[in-house]
Amino acid sequence: MTALYFNSAWSDEKRREQLYRGGLFVYTASDATRAMCAFAREQSEAAFAPHDPREAQHHLSQEQYVEILAELKPKFINHPHCKELIRDILRDLGCDVAKTYFDVPRLRTATSDSYLTSGLGYVFKPHRDT
Numbered sequence: 001m002t003a004l005y006f007n008s009a010w011s012d013e014k015r016r017e018q019l020y021r022g023g024l025f026v027y028t029a030s031d032a033t034r035a036m037c038a039f040a041r042e043q044s045e046a047a048f049a050p051h052d053p054r055e056a057q058h059h060l061s062q063e064q065y066v067e068i069l070a071e072l073k074p075k076f077i078n079h080p081h082c083k084e085l086i087r088d089i090l091r092d093l094g095c096d097v098a099k100t101y102f103d104v105p106r107l108r109t110a111t112s113d114s115y116l117t118s119g120l121g122y123v124f125k126p127h128r129d130t
Contacts, residue, residue, distance in 0.1 A: 012095050032088040039081060040107060047072040057115045066119065069109060076107045 003023045008015060015025060027033075044053040047068050051059045060068070076082065086102050 012099075015095075027093065030089070030092050032085065032092045036082070036085045036089065036105065039079075039085060040076065040105075043072060043076050043079070044107075047075075057111045057113075062116060065111075065116065073107050073109075077104050 003018070003021075005015075005018065005023060005025045007027055008025055010018070019025070047053070048056040056068075057065055082105050086105060087097050090097055090100050090102065
């Protein structure tokens with residue numbers, strides 16, 4: 001059975017043990033997670049300018065929107081600053097960053113009104129790394 005842990009103060013070792021048993025850890029937003037969100041927002045706003053990314057689908061053709069996402073997503077995923085921010089998040093949680101391997105963050109996008117239903121606009125169902 002999966003257990004949920006909220007704002008756990010467990011040691012890195014104990015937390016790893018529970019993660020490998022399927023446990024999920026949820027933490028309150030921190031300066032590091034807010035910095036990651038701000039960076040994602042900055043990148044999105046720059047990519048969709050002059051449109052607000054939350055409203056861009058109402059101003060762009062599907063082709064234009066997909067073209068922007070096709071450039072934005074890999075740029076964000078592979079940006080060196082993202083890796084720095086992930087390390088900051090892990091460090092803030094008490095992880096031993098020398099022993100912690102992490103995947104790059106994925107920029108997930110979703111549109112409304114069936115604007116995009118596949119490809120770069122595919123909506124992922126909740127899953128373990130959510």
